[in-house]
Amino acid sequence: MKRRPLSLPALAGVGAAMLSVLAAFLVLARGLPAQSEITVFRRPGCLCCLAWVARLREAGFRVAVQEEPHLGALRLRLGIPESKASCHTALTREGYVIEGHVPPQDIRRWLQERPALRGLAVPGMPAGSAGMEGAVSEAYDVWTLPLRGEATVYAHHPAGPSLP
Incomplete structure (x- = not known):
């Protein structure tokens, strides 16, 4: 069977279909969180920092x-x-600062929103926060780190049930 070359209108139709598929893929991909790179600076010997790193990698x-x-x-x-x-x-x-045990889901949301702020912080080491899981889980807040002005609450995480 002899193949006939595609006509110019047919080629244009194939090209348009391919562009539509590519455009749809790009629209879908934009809504998906990109894998981000994070550099963690920690004091030597701190184990909870490594537990937080493990939560980030799991995410x-x-x-x-x-x-x-x-x-x-x-x-x-x-x-x-x-x-x-x-x-x-x-x-x-992306240049944001993440201080302390900020949950991976809050970091992902922050990176999708890309606010014009310095970053996020969870002060101290609240029990039950990412990397600090255990028998007790206390309520804690994730704070914004503004470029100027006062920090505000970005997310609240209520106390959860104790582990058995």
């Missing part, structure tokens, strides 16, 4: 870990107020 983030014995100086350079400090500091590829 699909690519994580690099660097030991940093002078976290206070790093926080000062990054503009993190002492009242919002925790045991580790992270930077996303």
